[in-house]
Amino acid sequence: MTTATITSYLSEHRERHLEELIDLLSVPSVSALPAHNADTLRAAEWMSESLRKLGMENVALHPTKGHPIVYGDWLHAGEDKPTVLIYGHYDVQPVDPLHLWDTPPFEPAIREERIYARGASDDKGQTFMHIKALEAVLATTGTLPFNFKFCIEGEEEVGSPNLPAFIEQNKEMLAADVVVVSDTSMIEEDKPTICYGLRGMCGFQLDVKGPKRDLHSGLYGGAVANPIHAVVELLASFHDGDGVVTVDGFYDKVVPLTSEEKAAFEAIGFDEAVVKEEVGVQEFYGEKGYSFYERTWVRPTLEINGVYGGFQGDGIKTVLPSEAHAKITCRLVPDQDPDEILALLQEHVTMHKPAGVEVTVSLFDKGAPFVTPFNHPAIQAASRAFEKVWEVPTTFTRGGGSLPIVSTLDEVLQAPIVLMGFGLPSDNVHAPNENFKLKNFDKGLLTLCAYWEELAAALDVE
Structure with missing residues (x-):
């Protein structure tokens, strides 16, 4: 040929x-x-x-x-x-x-x-x-x-x-x-x-249940746990201030980059200003010590994709909601196993569950x-x-x-x-x-x- x-x-x-x-x-x-x-x-x-x-x-x-x-x-x-x-x-x-x-x-x-x-x-x-x-x-x-x-x-x-x-x-x-x-x-x-x-992926949903019905916040606020407060508390527990995932064992099996791979990424070149303008942000966020490509290609993440609960209409409704929800996905890297990560996440939720509410974890699709x-x-x-x-x-x-x-x-x-x-x-x-x-x-x-x-x-x- x-x-x-x-x-x-x-x-x-x-x-x-x-x-x-x-x-x-x-x-x-x-x-x-x-x-x-x-x-x-x-x-x-x-x-x-x-x-x-x-x-x-x-x-x-x-x-x-x-x-x-x-x-x-x-x-x-x-x-x-x-x-x-x-x-x-x-x-x-x-x-x-x-x-x-x-x-x-x-x-x-x-x-x-x-x-x-x-x-x-x-x-x-x-x-x-x-x-x-x-x-x-x-x-x-x-x-x-x-x-x-x-x-x-x-x-x-x-x-x-x-x-x-x-x-x-x-x-x-x-x-x-x-x-x-x-x-x-x-x-x-x-x-x-x-x-x-x-990267692989695993996803789950948090369903937080409080009182059996929505309550008047003036009559019950401060005495009955608010499911939205509980969701916020749980979500905040997943990261520290630098974006590092705080779930015990989350990084244990992450395989680090080789020197050859790191050099190949650096050879690509990265225009920070162009990307910031493209996505409309003033600064990047994430684990210290890692480049943009490393954070987005070879480091695992935990992202909150959606949070909902309570009154969503215009104006104010003084309600203490009965339930609240959050959807979360993780991007995984070699050698993280989706099933093992989901088990760690469930343990984390159990350990950090706020008082006064019940929390259910529903698992979504996953891929290695x-x-x-x-x-x-x-x-x-x-x-x-x-x-x-x-x-x-x-x-x-x-x-x-x-x-x-x-x-x-x-x-x-x-x-x-x-x-x-x-x-x-x-x-x-x-x-x-x-x-x-x-x-x-x-x-x-x-x-x-x-x-x-x-x-x-x-x-x-x-």
Whole structure:
């Protein structure tokens, strides 16, 4: 495989590829809305047919309690060759508010070298690129350097409720030596980025119950515990004045950064003034001794997402409320276990429960953190592929958010996961006028083709 041959093939077939992408993006596969169930199935069928045309075998729509999972494989490299699993999703977010779209979200439009449509960047466009990159390699060489498998789901935008069980039940079918996911973005334009870790998450709700009904604060205030006071007291107990979480044992298993990782973060550069202006704050907050990137990527957090109770209307109502509530989520880092953290949080609540009220803890969704070692050959091969095409150094990051299914793939398949995305912060993902820059589409295809070559060399595949 030569770069010139691949480049020539992709150039010659670019218009066809864009026409196919437009066809895919025209399908309103909004997984969250039952009214689009038939459309979501149509997108799954589109993906499966595309895999068949590519030459994948064992292509099937695997039913779930929700939307089907598309699987296909090409296993002709031989049992002695590594296997790569490519994960993506064909479902998309709802399009509201519709009136803010410049063109209809499911009538793809190309303008100013961007393609506009829901799913253009997240994640139809990026999943489609994997299919077309392998098409180019097969067409120009007649073979592939590895065994390849695809797992493309239709419920990522609603939390992947059925995929974890599918992965667990089909781990032999999905077994791989490397997992590649393109569902992330570059840190900025023309700055190729590899995200090699994501924070996990756990969430819970505090329900504080006081008297059996709302009371007149003049008659009972000062003698009956106020649930809102109790919630405030509990919430204040979770942090000290520097933002450090005060739950006993919360940091015990946190894995510190290596010197190489710290240097990579410092090399990114950080414009404090720009970020402050962007988010509208005068100063940052958080653990002393850690940079902005460290606080948001590799340190765990506990955030209060919502507090409610009592009178919410205009003016004053002198009420002592019967109950109050708070919603809380934690971002977790390796090696924090969501179940262990939730147990610590419950112990903390029990220990700090104010007198005169009853407190119930309700647990929400959770997901484990994950990290592929910074110096893993699969990660470094991706870096070289990016640099070969973009001709600039690759930026290494960890993600502050969570992709629970990635941690499931990590735990069940026990394979390194490479997050090499080609989106941009300006893609308006999950917002009106979602788009994908065509330069990133073109260079992304070349990068994926280069990656298979670099990965073959890294894994010593002849």
